[in-house]
Every structure is written in structure tokens, then in C-alpha cells.
Amino acid sequence: MSESSGASTGKKGAPRWDLESVFPGGSKSEEYKQYRENLKKDLDALESRMKSIKDKADQLNRGEIISLIEELQDLHQKVELVHSFAGCLSAADVKDDHAYHVYSESQGYESQWENLMTTLESFILEMSDSAWENLLKDDRVKRISFYLDELRRIAKIKMPPDKEALVLDLAVNGYHAWNNIYTKMAGDSSVEFTENGKSEEISLGQLALKMASPDRDIRK
DSSP states (O other): OEEOOOOTTSOOOOEEOOGGGTSTTGGGOHHHHHHHHHHHHHHHHHHHHHHHTGGGGGGOOHHHHHHHHHHHHHHHHHHHHHHHHHHHHHHHOTTOHHHHHHHHHHHHHHHHHHHHHHHHHHHHHTSOHHHHHHHHTSTTTGGGHHHHHHHHHHHTTSOOHHHHHHHHHHHHHTHHHHHHHHHHHHHHOEEEEEETTEEEEEEHHHHHHHTTOSOHHHHO
């Protein structure tokens, strides 16, 4: 993390994350693009694999279930990296239209991953309670046994997997998209603000931060 350049008063600017150290090139980074493409391939490959064994879920052994859990864990870390980085890019430059495009793309990856989790839930519901208890004792998943147990418990009260998957698919172009539009419109809007006798155009987000200023005159 680095310090932004100070103002003419000599004060240091606010700390800024060094996004270039993660994926150089911003929203159009070739390295970031390749990472997303590889992630999509991995998601598609696991989706295809899980579909192929869906009809024999009740025959899966403990090792096969744990393998799926580990793959989903690994993919979740990658999905979150893509999503978080896109969010940082759009926050760093509200005028970067491509960053918003990538952010929407990342929500598609999140939805696909959540659908895979829904499929996993249907698999673990096929297991008997005794088989499930034995799985939780396995050293490979023992440290996340509480999470897995909660996952199975909540899965029992959810809608059927096909309906849960439909909700996740619709969410991408539903309330997620609405929020993206709102954020984009807010980022494109600006107002004139006067501070210390100097007027400048600032974004609505910057204006909101002024409300938290310790200086009462600025808040007014």
C-alpha cells in the first residue's frame, strides 16, 4: 500500500492500495484477463464433471466428496480474487467503464460457483448421517467440519436444487445488475464543492465522505 501525493498544504494524501502489484495494467490487464479465462475453464470443467456424476450421487465415496469440497474451496479463492480486484478497480476510478464490465463478469463467476455449491449440497444430502459423521472426522476436512455441518443443515431447509439454481442465475441480471447500474450512475455524477475558499468538482462518494469530516464547517 502506498501514500498518494500530498496536497499543496503539505499534508499526506489518503493511503492507496497498489493494485498494479496484483495484476499490472488495470481493468485491461492481460494477466488479469488470462486469470479470468483460466478460472472460467476450471469452473466449466468442474460443472461438467459434477453433472456427469449427478445421477449416481448416492454412490459417491468419502474421498470423491472430499475431492469436490477441496476443488470448490480452491475455486472460491480464485473467484473472490477476481471479484474483489474488479471492485477495487471500479472504486479506484469511477470513470473506468471496463472495470464495471469486468465486475459484472465476476458476478457471473460467483453465480456459477454458487450453483456448483448447490449441486454439492444435493450430493451430501444423499449421504446417511453415519457416513456424514465419518466424513467430518477425516483429517482433510476436520478443520472446516463446523462449516460443512452447517452447510448440510441449511441445505435441508432450502428449495429443491433446480429452484435454488434458478434463483442464483436470475440474481446476476436481477438485483446484482440493478446495484451495478446504481453504482455506475452515482460514479458518473459529480457536484461542485467549496472548501477553504476553493471550488472543485467531486464525486457523490467523495461528497458523502465530507459528511464524516471532523470540521463542522465542512459538514455544513
